[in-house]
Amino acid sequence: LAKTTQPISMDSYEGQEVNITCSHNNIATNDYITWYQQFPSQGPRFIIQGYKTKVTNEVASLFIPADRKSSTLSLPRVSLSDTAVYYCLVGYYNDMRFGAGTRLTVKP
Amino acid sequence: GAVVSQHPSRVICKSGTSVKIECRSLDFQATTMFWYRQFPKQSLMLMATSNEGSKATYEQGVEKDKFLINHASLTLSTLTVTSAHPEDSSFYICSARDRRTGGRFANTGELFFGEGSRLTVL
Numbered sequence: 001l002a003k004t005t006q007p008i009s010m011d012s013y014e015g016q017e018v019n020i021t022c023s024h025n026n027i028a029t030n031d032y033i034t035w036y037q038q039f040p041s042q043g044p045r046f047i048i049q050g051y052k053t054k055v056t057n058e059v060a061s062l063f064i065p066a067d068r069k070s071s072t073l074s075l076p077r078v079s080l081s082d083t084a085v086y087y088c089l090v091g092y093y094n095d096m097r098f099g100a101g102t103r104l105t106v107k108p
Numbered sequence: 109g110a111v112v113s114q115h116p117s118r119v120i121c122k123s124g125t126s127v128k129i130e131c132r133s134l135d136f137q138a139t140t141m142f143w144y145r146q147f148p149k150q151s152l153m154l155m156a157t158s159n160e161g162s163k164a165t166y167e168q169g170v171e172k173d174k175f176l177i178n179h180a181s182l183t184l185s186t187l188t189v190t191s192a193h194p195e196d197s198s199f200y201i202c203s204a205r206d207r208r209t210g211g212r213f214a215n216t217g218e219l220f221f222g223e224g225s226r227l228t229v230l
Contacts, residue, residue, distance in 0.1 A: 034219070043112075043201045043221030044152070087151070096219060098144070098152040 004088045004099035011105050018075045020102050022088030025069045030092040033064060033071045038085045038101070047073065047086070078106045111135055112204050114222035121192055122230055128188045129225045131202030137182035138204035142219070143175075146199040158185045192229045200225045 005023040012018045024033070032051050036044035048055055050062040050071070061074040075082060087101040111134040121127050131141055140159050144152040156177050158164040164177035174196075176188040185204075189196055203221045 036221075041199065041224065041226065043114075043203070043224045045221070046218060049218070096142075097154050100151050 004090055006086075006088055006099060006102045008100065009103040009105070011107060012078055013107050014079055015077050018078050018082075018104060018106075020073045020075075020086055020088075020104070021070055022073070022090075022099075023070045024088070024090045027068050027090055028092070031068075031090050032092060033062065033068075034089045034091075034096070035060070035062065035071075035073045036087045036089065038087065044087060044098075075104075078104075080106050080108060082106050112202065112220045112222040114200075114202055114225050116225060117223060118226045118228075120228045120230065123193050124191055126188055126190045127192055127227060128186055129200055129202075129227075131185045131187070131204065131222050133183045133204040133206075133220070136204075136206045136220075138185075138206065139182075140205045141179060141185040142203045142205075143177060143185075143187050144201045144203070146201060146224075152201060155187075189227065192227070194229045197227055197229045200227060 032049055034049040035047040037047050038044040048057055048060045048062045050064050052064050052068060055062045063072040083106045085101040085103050087098050089096050113132045113134055115130045119127055142157055143155045145155050146152045154167050155170045155175060156164045156166045158177050158179040160179050160182050166172045174190055176190060179185040201222060201224045203219045206218050
């Protein structure tokens with residue numbers, strides 16, 4: 001199972017771009033990289049998923065280098081409501097376990 | 109998007125009683141459902157993987173006789189905390205994997221999470 005390492009916490013200000021990097025050195029060939037957001041007392045919410053290169057959707061971008069040993073979630077122009085814990089998951093089908101996550105605090 | 113509903117969202121019970129938490133996929137069939145437990149300020153810890161019609165697979169250290177999981181249909185899984193004690197107080201979250209293939213995440217099946225159920229054992 002690929003283990004993930006993320007920064008424990010990050011601070012940012014409204015309107016800034018935030019990049020959260022996740023390390024997953026022993027990622028397997030079949031593994032996908034998925035990012036979730038969690039607010040207090042709520043279930044995680046899907047943000048984005050990718051396998052390699054770059055993926056972009058309406059809320060975020062995901063950058064994955066060629067070796068796939070890390071990935072970076074990019075949140076453009078964050079707002080106060082983006083304050084949450086962000087989890088990087090690496091796995092395939094049933095091998096999806098949560099790491100410690102990154103607590104992002106957006107300040108006014 | 110797909111919806112996973114948990115019930116109850118909050119439950120308070122006395123020590124020694126049993127509590128059942130339901131997890132339903134409302135608009136899709138789930139091949140697999142997962143149960144997690146989350147203590148304050150901590151990450152989600154996978155407790156068990158539940159496949160419809162078969163016995164759940166429990167993670168190491170999770171007592172299967174204490175945390176009974178029933179996955180009777182493709183849209184419903186239940187977690188029963190038996191003989192609950194104060195140390196079982198936690199936030200329990202389920203997730204379900206969409207059964208459809210060829211979808212947006214055909215290789216992995218997107219995981220949808222419930223809103224969570226907060227259990228307090230007095």
